[in-house]
Amino acid sequence: MPELPEVETVRKGIKQLVQGKTIISVDVLWDRIIEYPDVCDFTQELIGQTILDVDRRGKYLIFKLSDADLISHLRMEGKYDFQEKSLVENPKHTHVIFHFTDGSQLSYHDVRKFGRMALVPKDTALSYKSLALLGPEPTEETFELSAFQEKLHYSSRAIKTQLLDQTTVAGLGNIYADEVLWEAKIHPERPANSLTKKEVIALHDMIIIVLDRAVKAGGTTIRSYTNALGEAGHFQVALNAYGKTGQPCPRCQTPIVKIKVGQRGTHFCPHCQQLKRRNAK
DNA sequence: ATTAATCCCTGGAGGC
């Protein structure tokens, strides 16, 4: 599932392949992928537009076009593929194809059809729906400790749930939420407002560190991008908790446990990440 | 206003 680091890797890959290309036609094979406007207008308005740049905000890709912004969210399994020449037959699960004037094409694939695209007026992507509500990017420069601390202070939800809420900080998904909580040694079910100042600082710092590390790892394979733009960059970073049910915690060897938090599968170390503080000795 | 539950989708895994 693409989270911020994966989307960033996809962004770089797509950018170097399609920047400067002009759309000549668009095929939409599954209408519900297009959230706005209706498929007919979406297709028509894209014709003749040139891709000036490819940006990202949180987990959203933003294609900067000559006269519009195209927003694309990959959700669970969305992937982009690039072909130098149009394919006679498109693979299964191909839902949207952008044809360019030079004969090449960018196609969108999505087995579960959860991904969404929206075409909005030029330079308005960041104020479209939930993009306008996104929290800060998880970088040193933008992710302020004080705002994060305040957000947690007023929330009684489980910290894991709070981290998945994109208005807290943008870009964390189920994998990295588990990873940063493991790194910060915080139990995923701790109420957000029960974290000590020390824990909030540790969590804040780990969010920046873990995502930066993942972005850098994903970025190392960019040059090999010709196909499957959503695949590379996945699991380039070793995971410590997510998907490690029953395996020893890399810190203390206690088996990793899996529970449900807010309907989401959640992995943690019951020794390093305790719900109640042990009596200090 | 805040938060929790439901829904969208399909393929893969496990049971029998």
Place this chain on the structure above:
DNA sequence: TGCCTCCAGGGATTAA
């Protein structure tokens, strides 16, 4: 082998 059920999950929507 094949049929059935269950599970995975980001974010929009609906409900409480």
